[in-house]
Amino acid sequence: MATAHGDTSAGTPQAKGPRRARGTATATPSRTPASAHDLDLLRQMLLIRRFEERCVELYSAAAIRGFVHLYIGEEAVAVGVHQALDERDAVVSTYREHGHALARGVPPEAVMAEMYGKTTGCSHGRGGSMHLFDAARRFYGGNAIVGGGLPLAAGLALADRMRGESRVTCCFFGDGAFAEGEFHETANLAALWGLPVLFVCENNLYAMGTALVREHAQTDLAMRAASYGMAAWAVDGMDVHAVEKAARGAVESVRAGNGPHFLEMRTYRFRAHSMYDPDRYRSKGEIEEWKRHDPVTGLADGMRASGLLDDAAMEALDHAVMEEIDRAVQTAEGAPEEAAEDLLLHVTGRHEEAPS
Amino acid sequence: MSTRTRPRAHPDDATTTYREALREGLREALTSDDRVFLMGEDVGRYGGCFGVSLGLLEEFGPERVRDTPLSESAFVGAGIGAALAGMRPVVEIMTVNFSLLALDQILNNAATLRHMSGGQLGVPLVIRMTTGAGRQLAAQHSHSLEGWYAHIPGLRVLAPATVDDARHVLAAALADPDPVLLFEHGSLYNAAGMLDPAVHDVDLDSAAVRREGADVTVVAYGGCVSKALEAAEALAEEGISAEVIDLRTLRPLDDATVVGSVRRTHRAVLVDEGWRSGSLSAEIESRICEQAFFDLDAPVERVCSAEVPIPYARRLEEAALPQPAGIVAAARRVVS
Ligand SMILES: Cc1ncc(C[n+]2csc(CCOP(=O)(O)OP(=O)(O)O)c2C)c(N)n1
Ligand SMILES: [Mg+2]
Numbered sequence: 001m002a003t004a005h006g007d008t009s010a011g012t013p014q015a016k017g018p019r020r021a022r023g024t025a026t027a028t029p030s031r032t033p034a035s036a037h038d039l040d041l042l043r044q045m046l047l048i049r050r051f052e053e054r055c056v057e058l059y060s061a062a063a064i065r066g067f068v069h070l071y072i073g074e075e076a077v078a079v080g081v082h083q084a085l086d087e088r089d090a091v092v093s094t095y096r097e098h099g100h101a102l103a104r105g106v107p108p109e110a111v112m113a114e115m116y117g118k119t120t121g122c123s124h125g126r127g128g129s130m131h132l133f134d135a136a137r138r139f140y141g142g143n144a145i146v147g148g149g150l151p152l153a154a155g156l157a158l159a160d161r162m163r164g165e166s167r168v169t170c171c172f173f174g175d176g177a178f179a180e181g182e183f184h185e186t187a188n189l190a191a192l193w194g195l196p197v198l199f200v201c202e203n204n205l206y207a208m209g210t211a212l213v214r215e216h217a218q219t220d221l222a223m224r225a226a227s228y229g230m231a232a233w234a235v236d237g238m239d240v241h242a243v244e245k246a247a248r249g250a251v252e253s254v255r256a257g258n259g260p261h262f263l264e265m266r267t268y269r270f271r272a273h274s275m276y277d278p279d280r281y282r283s284k285g286e287i288e289e290w291k292r293h294d295p296v297t298g299l300a301d302g303m304r305a306s307g308l309l310d311d312a313a314m315e316a317l318d319h320a321v322m323e324e325i326d327r328a329v330q331t332a333e334g335a336p337e338e339a340a341e342d343l344l345l346h347v348t349g350r351h352e353e354a355p356s
Numbered sequence: 357m358s359t360r361t362r363p364r365a366h367p368d369d370a371t372t373t374y375r376e377a378l379r380e381g382l383r384e385a386l387t388s389d390d391r392v393f394l395m396g397e398d399v400g401r402y403g404g405c406f407g408v409s410l411g412l413l414e415e416f417g418p419e420r421v422r423d424t425p426l427s428e429s430a431f432v433g434a435g436i437g438a439a440l441a442g443m444r445p446v447v448e449i450m451t452v453n454f455s456l457l458a459l460d461q462i463l464n465n466a467a468t469l470r471h472m473s474g475g476q477l478g479v480p481l482v483i484r485m486t487t488g489a490g491r492q493l494a495a496q497h498s499h500s501l502e503g504w505y506a507h508i509p510g511l512r513v514l515a516p517a518t519v520d521d522a523r524h525v526l527a528a529a530l531a532d533p534d535p536v537l538l539f540e541h542g543s544l545y546n547a548a549g550m551l552d553p554a555v556h557d558v559d560l561d562s563a564a565v566r567r568e569g570a571d572v573t574v575v576a577y578g579g580c581v582s583k584a585l586e587a588a589e590a591l592a593e594e595g596i597s598a599e600v601i602d603l604r605t606l607r608p609l610d611d612a613t614v615v616g617s618v619r620r621t622h623r624a625v626l627v628d629e630g631w632r633s634g635s636l637s638a639e640i641e642s643r644i645c646e647q648a649f650f651d652l653d654a655p656v657e658r659v660c661s662a663e664v665p666i667p668y669a670r671r672l673e674e675a676a677l678p679q680p681a682g683i684v685a686a687a688r689r690v691v692s
Contacts (some may be wrong), residue, residue, distance in 0.1 A: 124474025132475035145464045151433020159441035185430035346475035349533030
């Protein structure tokens, strides 16, 4: 692991809440055999990776526009965390959310069509890359205000608490968001009220061009989160197994009524902040060093070493994933545009359904 | 708490205060729909910073009358999240000046989530807050920023001005599928009036004609309605018949009532406690000009707050705000 993050160890409690019991990180082993499970993890991470690589091509070809933030390098976080969540749970995300949406099960066709601004997009062309939504999958977006999704997560969890539902709301946000007031207000509120929130801080060491050490006086984010009275861990976010294990432990404890938990996922983005970013604020060497911990090749190599994967299987997997993405691009290109007459739809709900 | 008695609507006459009427509305909502809950700073044990929710904690318990930490962004956002999940939260922000700490949540989430999600999500949330001046609270507790909020598509903005509206507005607001901001003018809490037993609801889509008249249309809302009515009374003594319209809903605006009145009176005076520049009154004036320009017999007049942070000293504060005398003078100018 590159040095900037210091030590990380999955499932090791950094600090524990003074009032609430800390959930243990003993992972519930997945029910599928290890080989099938690993293959599924690999497939999901590869889907995100290849999907975004295609986004780069499409962006260069001007087929998709707007701000596009790539998740490449961070796939283990979305995929690992989602292993611990199920259908009843809710997910609140950021503008860097292609990976979260795909891991949540939003179909690649719907995500790609949204990038194209088409009717079949998961936000009917109103959102674009930064605002992916899927109400049926309880995927609450797609928030491009840094920190803006955090209070929503507390509210979703509050509704569950008040209705006695054993659901968890998982909120993804970055190390930059950790500096925002909205994080600190929400952490306090969630801990004070014991809300079933899983805070997943994706610490990729940068907020745009501002390095962690230049944005935080104290860079041990898990420790600071623990000061709010919630259990908090730092996790190797480049290792999907470590992420899954930590997430399962945390989700189980949140579901058991132990209040919010915080996971600091130590990760790194291999690409620039967005398609606009010339990436001048960090060295090529640093990026190369982190690429040695690529979560996708890391898992694949591990599987190879234990005989779970060979070249042919890897090729077949990649082929299947590419086909899925080709289909997504094709259907998006062929899908109809929203009619300009529908411009004013979905501003108010006077003629639309409210959630009940 | 035990030393404080719970004020109830006066049992002997049908008189109630604006504050009590709002509380009855809250009580009714909490009683009739278990998805409804109230949260905000000091809404519980303290009884609400202006006493609106006094007694509700004892009646409905701490789950449904929730005291929050001082964190406007978090608890307004939590209200949005709970509304997304199907609850019907009523969030109280102490004053409109403090709502600026939650502006991100109100504008970037509450008002936009339905649209950004392509109609998949809705935010049936009510946010109540105090607005306005008149109590010598100076420049950080006295502003009238409802006009800013009325700028935002996706929101409904209400300003109840009477005890009847205060009593029934919440039910209508909770029935709306979108975020509703409810502005309670601070000077009205102690205003007393008779509840009209015939009134059971508020029509949020229309402005109310509070006094009929033929010579000039005076448009006001919230804390300025009573000032407009006082002015109309004085004008009547001079033989000028003023029609007073209470906007009641600041977004979406009921153009039809305002423009219809101006077409009859051919003159308009607009009263707005917001600052004149870029104000709600400017918007209404525009709409009158767009829709009834050739019906006007005189330029539209506006009576707004002076362009100054609201000062503390009584004489200065009074001078900064729209007053009945100013409304009378403006009306005289347009009818002369
Ligand atoms: C409130 C707000 N301020 C600034 C921005 C501009 N901005 C977009 S992303 C970003 C960096 C956020 O960093 P971090 O939270 O670490 O997430 P990451 O992009 O690294 O995933 C900034 C400053 C914004 N979108 N919202
Ligand atoms: Mg970051």
